[in-house]
Amino acid sequence: MLLSIERPDEPRVIRLIGEIDISNAEEVSTVVEGDLQSDGDLVLDLTGLAFIDSTGIQVLVDSARRLEGRGRLLLKGAGEPIRRVLALVGLPLLSNVVLE
Amino acid sequence: MTNLTAGPDVPVVRSFRAHPSALHEVRDFVRNLVQGQRFPTGAVDDMVLAVSEAAANVIVHTNSAMIELVARAGHTQIEIQVRDTGVFRRRLPMPELDGHGRGVPLMMAVTDEMDIKLGTPHRPGTVVRLVKYRDP
Numbered sequence: 001m002l003l004s005i006e007r008p009d010e011p012r013v014i015r016l017i018g019e020i021d022i023s024n025a026e027e028v029s030t031v032v033e034g035d036l037q038s039d040g041d042l043v044l045d046l047t048g049l050a051f052i053d054s055t056g057i058q059v060l061v062d063s064a065r066r067l068e069g070r071g072r073l074l075l076k077g078a079g080e081p082i083r084r085v086l087a088l089v090g091l092p093l094l095s096n097v098v099l100e
Numbered sequence: 101m102t103n104l105t106a107g108p109d110v111p112v113v114r115s116f117r118a119h120p121s122a123l124h125e126v127r128d129f130v131r132n133l134v135q136g137q138r139f140p141t142g143a144v145d146d147m148v149l150a151v152s153e154a155a156a157n158v159i160v161h162t163n164s165a166m167i168e169l170v171a172r173a174g175h176t177q178i179e180i181q182v183r184d185t186g187v188f189r190r191r192l193p194m195p196e197l198d199g200h201g202r203g204v205p206l207m208m209a210v211t212d213e214m215d216i217k218l219g220t221p222h223r224p225g226t227v228v229r230l231v232k233y234r235d236p
Contacts, residue, residue: 002124019127022156023120051127053152054202081145088209089202 004048005031012040017048020056029059036063039070047077057089064094072096112171116155118164118184126155129169130180134232137173143232146210147180153203154182154228162219162226175234177212182228184219212236 003018005028012035020028035042042063052060064073073096078086083099086092092099114129116122130151134144151169158167164184172179208214213231 019124021120021123021152022160023123051148051152053123053149053156054206055156057202081142084142084145085149085206089206 003027008045010043013043013045015045015048019051020049020059021051021053022055025053025055025059028056029062032059032063036066041071041074042067043074043076045076046082047079049078049082052082052085054089057086057091060086060091060097061089061094064091064097068096072098075099109172112169114169114171116167116169118155118159118162118167120156120159122167123152123155123159126167126169127152130171133171133173133180134178137178139178139232139234143234143236147178147230147232150207150211150214150230151180151182153207154230157203157228158182158184158226177231177233179213179229179231182230184226185224 001018003016003020003024006015006017007013008015014032014035016028032042032044044060060073060075067073073094075086075091075098078099086099091097112133116126116129127148130148131144134147139147155167158164162184166185168183170181170183204216207228207230211230212233213229215229217227217229219226
């Protein structure tokens, strides 16, 4: 499997393990949808994320926009290559995004 | 395993199915190729991303059945061309609609040279040329 999407016991935490590209970005979108409909911070654990492309980044951007005014998008554990790409597209500049 | 020692006059050529599930293979191929040419990690990641984006565009925007990568490595740079056989459906980028608007700017941001020759009905076959210098 190119991507594993896991939900640990804590609420509003989603773990993304593997690679996100056009083949599975929509799957990520579908999984976060439930949490986006209610208020509060959403944590995406990116510790195991090895690759993300522009369609995957778009899912993160859309998620942040949906949460605006209702919660933050907390991106945790991203490795250096992922951090670099996210910074390149300006994702951390969104007011409710925290890239840890 | 293909001989991945690409030289400037001896390109490595490899074809992939133009299907989303093939992107992973494309990335692995590029990673092995660029690592084999002793580029640093950051440069490897950049080329993997750039080629993946170009390949994704073939899949999304053309009717091509195949994606062909042509890689040429030299002393100063590595060049990978992403070629297809289709016709690019020209339209204005609408990132709000399909989320693919960031692909081309991203390719530009992570490569040292990039150009795109769009396929037309009279001259089909888009070619995206991506170059990474050894010394940035």
